[in-house]
Amino acid sequence: MTNGPEPWQPGSGPSVAGKRHAPATQRNRDAIVAVLRDALPSSGLVLEVASGSGEHAVHFAVSFPDLDWQPTDPDPAALASIAAWRAEADLPNLRPPLMLDAAGDWPEIRPEAILCINMVHISPWAATLGLLERAGAALPSGGLLYLYGPYLRGDMDTAPSNLAFDASLKARDPRWGLRAVEDVVVAAGREGLAFDRLVDMPANNLSLLFRRRT
Template identity: 80%
Template sequence: MTDRPEPWEPGSGPVAAGKRHAPATERNRDAIVAVLREELPQSGLMLEVASGSGEHAIHFAAAFPDLDWQPSDPDPVALASIAAWREEAGLSNLRPPVRLDAAAPWPAERADAILCINMVHISPWAATLGLLRGAGACLSPDGLLYLYGPYVREGVETAPSNLAFDASLKARDPRWGLRRVEDVIAAAYAEGLRFDRLVEMPANNLSLLFRRR
């Protein structure tokens, strides 16, 4: 079963106002950290695109205290949630969230790595193209672009649960849906990014890793 988008739940704790909880983050965050430990630099600025509730940003900033983390999202509700989680966590290496729409011009000027988790399939293709364009422009030489989520691959059977998930996404918005890995790789190459490797992840998800050429 893939990590399906679920309605956010109200947060809890001393800074509950504005906090949202996305259950999928607890299921995938440690598996993602295991991949990132092999790939992230020793220091630098990590930009997370489409940070959602902000729970991944908190977990990653705690797991990599020597890295500077910049969460972002286009949704005001998400930005409020990220800010609330950040205030509660009190992590010195986690910056205040910024508004960033992947498909629009980016406020960020430089990043040593860019992460985007569970956005590509829950957004129009234009958002993915904007993400790749922004990564190609902002990443340092050989900087990492890390994508996580469910995909389809040529010559590889798609899990029935992912096929059902794809149908449900397209029913909600015909512009959404699982993308072909090959299409993402081709679009990334056009923006100055080379495909580095693919990592099989739990729950029929994949990690796709790119480097700026």
């Protein structure tokens, strides 16, 4: 047993009473914050779906102290990790984690914005459809839905590294894999979420921003 947090792998097993570490978090968190600074409301509740290790939630709560942050995840191991990171950070604007399945029933919560980072490709398509449906129902007019991760794009070639990643995901679970931006935009539109903009991010990732229609 080591003193440091364990490496994070989605669905990696039963609950572990300790922090997990997702190496990608430190590489992408500041780039995500730069996008969110111009997109998030000045105050209110932000719901993070599929918070994973919990490291993003801590970083965002530090970066946006006037916003209230609610991390969630369906995985007991993730919830334990989020709770451990939250206890260490001791931030007044970071709520205890909630169990939440993107495709299942959501708790009664009315966020001003919803974030979902690196879930769409590591979950069945039904999880994305559930996220979009419930975000469309929960967000106020103009409320933000922010998605981050690797995607396929019809207007340009996919990076070889992303194609290899897509193949590795499908080998782990045939229901997983990179989604086409166009498919996500169409599905979001059916739930009253208008596509706002796309932002190219480091390491062949994208930020997709949607707004709840009035």
